[in-house]
Amino acid sequence: MTVKDWTYRWEKDQTQFHMSKIHPMLAKHIDALTEGKKRLRFFVPLCGKTVDMRWLAEQGHEVIGLEAVEKGCREFFVEQKIPYSVKDLQNCKGKIFKATDDKKIQLYCCDFFDLERLSLGTFDCIWDRGSFVAVAVKERKRYLCILYTVFFIVH
Ligand SMILES: C[S@@+](CC[C@H](N)C(=O)[O-])C[C@H]1O[C@@H](n2cnc3c(N)ncnc32)[C@H](O)[C@@H]1O
Secondary structure (H helix, E strand, O other), X not given: OXXXXXXXXXXXXXXXXXXXXXXXXXXXXHHXXXXXXXXXXXXXXXXOOOOHHHHHHHOOOEEEEEOXXXXXXXXXXXXXXXXXXXXXXXXXXXXXXXXXXXXXXXXXXXXHHHHHHOOOOOOOEEOOOOOHHHOOHHHHHHHHHHHHHHHHHHO
């Protein structure tokens, strides 16, 4: 599916993938993922409006999400009742949504394939759920290469 297809799905509220509770695998493996550390920097690619981001922030982590569809970014903050600001991105087409309360949550609203132009810095952990199947088959290798780059900057 392309970003255009996903935008259509969001417009029609075809977001059945969305879960109202934290993903059980994240809850189960969080200690192994973080080695029990707090205040880590998490990357959540193709984040949609997952409540996992709020939960991670409430655990004391910084969360950087990336979602191409603006409606998804906006719905995250509205549904979670988190006040936010929005600004245009400098280096690529898109916007950045930032929590304006004490939670460290930022959502980059842009195409994942523009990631290299964003200079997001380094991450301690990546939480990726449902992304691989969300990109077109012919783009999946490129998706993994970009994600591995983020991963190898981390480690
Ligand atoms: C299957 S959903 C998973 C959402 C989220 N990870 C979750 O667990 O609920 C895939 C999401 O990826 C977004 N998406 C698809 N292609 C994208 C791209 N190229 N760049 C950024 N976001 C994209 C879609 O809009 C959709 O919200």
